[in-house]
Amino acid sequence: MPSFGRENFNIPLRAVGFAAAGLCVISLLNLAVFQRFHTPFPNPSQLRPSTAEATQSTGLMALGMRRLAADLAFIQLLMYYGTPEADEGAGRAESKAEHQHEEYGGGHYSELGPRAQRIMKLDPTFAYVPLYAAGALAFNLGRAQEALDILSTAARADPREWKFRAYMAAIGAQKRGDAPAVLRELGQALDDPDCPTLIKHIAAFLNRSLGRREEAIRLYREILSSRDPSYYETARRALRELGAAIQ
Amino acid sequence: MPAYFLGHELSTAFALARHTFQEHLRNRSFSVAVLFSGVLLYMSVLMGVLAVDQEVRVLLDFGLSFIELMAFAMAAFGAASGVLREMETKTIYLILSRPVPRAAFLSGRCLGLIGSTGAAVLAMVLVHLSLLWLKGWPGQWSYAAALYGIGLKLIIAVVVGILFSLLSTSTLSALTMTTIVWTLGHFIPEIEFLLPRGAGGPAAVFLQAGAYLLPNLQLLNFRDRLDAPPLAMPGGELFWIAAGYTLFYSTACFGLAYALFRKREF
Amino acid sequence: MPGDPAREYAAKEHALSFRDVTKTYVRSHLGRTSRFRGIEHLDLDLRPGEIFGLLGLNGSGKTTTIKLALGLLAPTSGSVSIFGHPAGSRSALALMGYLPELPYFYPYLTPREILTFYGRLSGMPHKELEAKTSRSLEKTGIERHTDRRMSDFSKGMLQRVGMAQALLHEPRLLLLDEPVSGLDPLAVAEFRALFSRLNQEGTSLLLSSHSISEVERLCHRAGILVEGRLVKIFEQKDWSKEPGLLETLFVDMIRQNGAE
Numbered sequence: 001m002p003s004f005g006r007e008n009f010n011i012p013l014r015a016v017g018f019a020a021a022g023l024c025v026i027s028l029l030n031l032a033v034f035q036r037f038h039t040p041f042p043n044p045s046q047l048r049p050s051t052a053e054a055t056q057s058t059g060l061m062a063l064g065m066r067r068l069a070a071d072l073a074f075i076q077l078l079m080y081y082g083t084p085e086a087d088e089g090a091g092r093a094e095s096k097a098e099h100q101h102e103e104y105g106g107g108h109y110s111e112l113g114p115r116a117q118r119i120m121k122l123d124p125t126f127a128y129v130p131l132y133a134a135g136a137l138a139f140n141l142g143r144a145q146e147a148l149d150i151l152s153t154a155a156r157a158d159p160r161e162w163k164f165r166a167y168m169a170a171i172g173a174q175k176r177g178d179a180p181a182v183l184r185e186l187g188q189a190l191d192d193p194d195c196p197t198l199i200k201h202i203a204a205f206l207n208r209s210l211g212r213r214e215e216a217i218r219l220y221r222e223i224l225s226s227r228d229p230s231y232y233e234t235a236r237r238a239l240r241e242l243g244a245a246i247q
Numbered sequence: 248m249p250a251y252f253l254g255h256e257l258s259t260a261f262a263l264a265r266h267t268f269q270e271h272l273r274n275r276s277f278s279v280a281v282l283f284s285g286v287l288l289y290m291s292v293l294m295g296v297l298a299v300d301q302e303v304r305v306l307l308d309f310g311l312s313f314i315e316l317m318a319f320a321m322a323a324f325g326a327a328s329g330v331l332r333e334m335e336t337k338t339i340y341l342i343l344s345r346p347v348p349r350a351a352f353l354s355g356r357c358l359g360l361i362g363s364t365g366a367a368v369l370a371m372v373l374v375h376l377s378l379l380w381l382k383g384w385p386g387q388w389s390y391a392a393a394l395y396g397i398g399l400k401l402i403i404a405v406v407v408g409i410l411f412s413l414l415s416t417s418t419l420s421a422l423t424m425t426t427i428v429w430t431l432g433h434f435i436p437e438i439e440f441l442l443p444r445g446a447g448g449p450a451a452v453f454l455q456a457g458a459y460l461l462p463n464l465q466l467l468n469f470r471d472r473l474d475a476p477p478l479a480m481p482g483g484e485l486f487w488i489a490a491g492y493t494l495f496y497s498t499a500c501f502g503l504a505y506a507l508f509r510k511r512e513f
Numbered sequence: 514m515p516g517d518p519a520r521e522y523a524a525k526e527h528a529l530s531f532r533d534v535t536k537t538y539v540r541s542h543l544g545r546t547s548r549f550r551g552i553e554h555l556d557l558d559l560r561p562g563e564i565f566g567l568l569g570l571n572g573s574g575k576t577t578t579i580k581l582a583l584g585l586l587a588p589t590s591g592s593v594s595i596f597g598h599p600a601g602s603r604s605a606l607a608l609m610g611y612l613p614e615l616p617y618f619y620p621y622l623t624p625r626e627i628l629t630f631y632g633r634l635s636g637m638p639h640k641e642l643e644a645k646t647s648r649s650l651e652k653t654g655i656e657r658h659t660d661r662r663m664s665d666f667s668k669g670m671l672q673r674v675g676m677a678q679a680l681l682h683e684p685r686l687l688l689l690d691e692p693v694s695g696l697d698p699l700a701v702a703e704f705r706a707l708f709s710r711l712n713q714e715g716t717s718l719l720l721s722s723h724s725i726s727e728v729e730r731l732c733h734r735a736g737i738l739v740e741g742r743l744v745k746i747f748e749q750k751d752w753s754k755e756p757g758l759l760e761t762l763f764v765d766m767i768r769q770n771g772a773e
Contacts, residue, residue: 061434
């Protein structure tokens with residue numbers, strides 16, 4: 001039988017034929033899959049990450065860890081937003097660090113919106129991110145339009161998610177200065193497991209300012225049982241002021 | 248083929264699978280990998296704390312990703328080094344000097360590696376689930392789908408690793424090639440996306456060939472689509488497509504490996 | 514001559530038969546190919562019940578010859594058969610036992626586990642595997658170390674385990690590559706007695722060795738390989754006249770054929 005040898009490695013032509021058949025099977029299989037399966041997410045080249053994020057995101061996506069890339073970017077977003085900005089005056093630094101809802105426009109955090117948008121492209125199913133970012137932008141930083149843009153993008157990616165529309169309506173009410181409407185529009189979203197503590201904090205304050213004491217107390221207690229410790233002190237103080245037990 | 252021959256093929260394959268399973272589990276680097284995975288899983292707890300409200304999601308994602316990464320490392324290393332080590336230590340002489348069909352040798356090694364890696368995954372999953380449970384995770388069916396996808400990917404990794412171990416002369420090069428294929432396999436949708444937009448030329452031909460020959464691991468990447476709407480719990484169409492794809496792809500690669508191994512001299 | 518019925522029939526009668534076997538190693542490196550003759554035109558028949566010694570310097574082709582018989586190497590030309598079955602076929606392998614030079618075993622296993630593993634590979638039914646494992650361990654004198662890990666074993670004990678796995682399935686032909694290499698005198702004597710006993714029970718043996726004295730004591734015939742060629746086969750009567758004669762014959766043959 002004809003063969004060619006290479007360091008004791010005689011490969012009969014039959015084996016070559018066998019190998020060629022194997023490669024054909026693989027090619028046909030992939031062709032069939034190309035026609036039927038498409039990833040639901042944007043491709044990496046469509047993501048436009050920042051230079052700093054490019055290596056991290058691309059590296060993780062190369063290992064098929066898109067969600068992980070989104071999670072890391074989210075942690076970095078939290079760290080970004082949780083870090084006082086150095087270019088604001090010393091007197092406002094403390095309030096900015098806490099991002100008190102009472103002080104709209106506290107800090108600029110120009111990257112907050114773009115970072116959130118990039119996370120949403122990495123993982124369009126990461127519903128928490130647009131809710132959190134929109135809440136911070138609209139209720140803390142006074143950038144309602146940017147918040148609405150984020151929620152619009154999120155709603156386009158996942159039209160079935162009703163919370164995005166609820167938040168958009170709430171932001172619209174906030175722009176009109178209609179606090180009861182804000183609470184009405186947020187409504188059930190406040191009880192959702194994905195509701196950011198930041199939003200609950202805002203809702204608790206609005207309820208308190210409207211004299212809805214019981215509702216405010218409920219929300220502050222929920223904040224104390226949440227995983228975000230940055231609002232614990234504020235919630236405890238508020239409960240003390242409301243004359244409620246801290247449970 | 249006579250029934251008794253097939254019986255002998257299967258029995259020797261299972262004997263080799265059992266042996267490979269034990270060999271892999273007793274390997275010191277395997278134990279280190281499992282321990283290291285435990286460390287990584289606990290690290291994911293720390294990462295979860297940083298994510299505050301999304302602690303459970305981050306713990307879920309980090310944990311599953313580390314499990315897959317460690318399992319891939321074990322599978323790829325075991326596949327890339329196993330046959331080569333047998334050849335270097337000449338233990339393969341004592342196996343092939345017995346009436347062991349070469350196909351049975353390869354399939355036994357594949358099955359043993361898949362089994363031992365699966366056992367490692369199971370151990371890591373138990374730790375991961377206990378951590379998630381402690382953090383109040385309510386559970387979701389897509390977790391099982393994610394593990395299913397990880398299992399399918401590992402099957403491909405083992406077979407591809409064994410194929411490269413027969414093509415190359417060193418464990419390092421086989422491991423490197425396997426890792427490259429693993430990485431590129433997750434980029435298949437990107438390659439598909441770029442091809443029509445490219446300028447053509449040799450690079451396009453190369454990319455096209457890669458797209459046709461590399462395993463489409465994104466198809467099996469249920470871990471990354473835990474909350475994606477099309478992902479159904481096992482029983483959906485994608486479940487069967489993924490299983491069929493893995494079966495055919497790994498069989499084709501196994502056939503290639505067998506073609507290389509059947510007349511290999513020692 | 515290939516196709517000659519008489520020779521074909523004769524091949525079936527032989528425990529091991531090489532018919533004009535040549536093995537050429539081809540090495541390719543950076544586009545350059547080199548060829549090296551491992552074995553050249555080897556014609557050798559091992560009679561059933563015979564102990565045949567294969568002598569030669571390092572690199573003369575002894576191990577190549579054994580690997581050709583096992584089917585681990587394929588001949589470039591010619592044919593190899595074991596009791597009439599093609600070398601490397603399942604039937605041939607089932608009839609052979611092999612002890613490699615410096616056998617290596619998985620260090621974490623015990624002799625019993627190793628023999629059980631190899632017994633399964635030989636297709637031995639589970640019921641008889643345990644009995645044959647014990648018998649094999651007894652024959653080779655390691656029954657007291659059955660459950661110790663291989664990593665604790667000395668070289669001599671490893672060699673005994675190697676012998677045990679070769680005998681496990683009661684082969685009709687044993688291929689032994691340097692079986693007494695590195696053994697102490699007592700172990701050598703025990704191995705010699707074992708080989709004699711096996712031969713009396715009907716097992717054929719092909720013994721490749723540097724130890725000319727062992728070949729002299731054990732073998733019915735001895736072949737001398739020089740640079741891949743079987744230059745001479747001596748019968749026992751040729752060296753039994755006086756002790757040490759085989760060594761003299763061997764050295765003379767090597768010098769005559771210009772190997773040094």
